[in-house]
């Protein structure tokens with residue numbers, strides 16, 4: 859096996875995301891931009907991002923962050939489509 863400890867940690871983290879384990883706020887905020895972009899683009903979301911969605915449904919702080927981000931992204935989209 860050539861997996862370094864670091865790689866293994868990454869893997870465990872990703873596996874953790876696909877479980878019902880909840881993300882903490884730090885993990886959620888690290889992925890929330892990606893999640894917002896996927897949502898906006900109508901792309902299907904990965905398991906990792908589903909965990910973000912899950913966290914947003916239970917954490918009002920992160921949801922506020924997400925909603926603020928969504929407004930920014932909406933604004934950008936709106937500008938480019940109008941001009």
Ligand SMILES: [Zn+2]
Nearest residue numbers: 883886917920
């Ligand atoms: Zn949170």
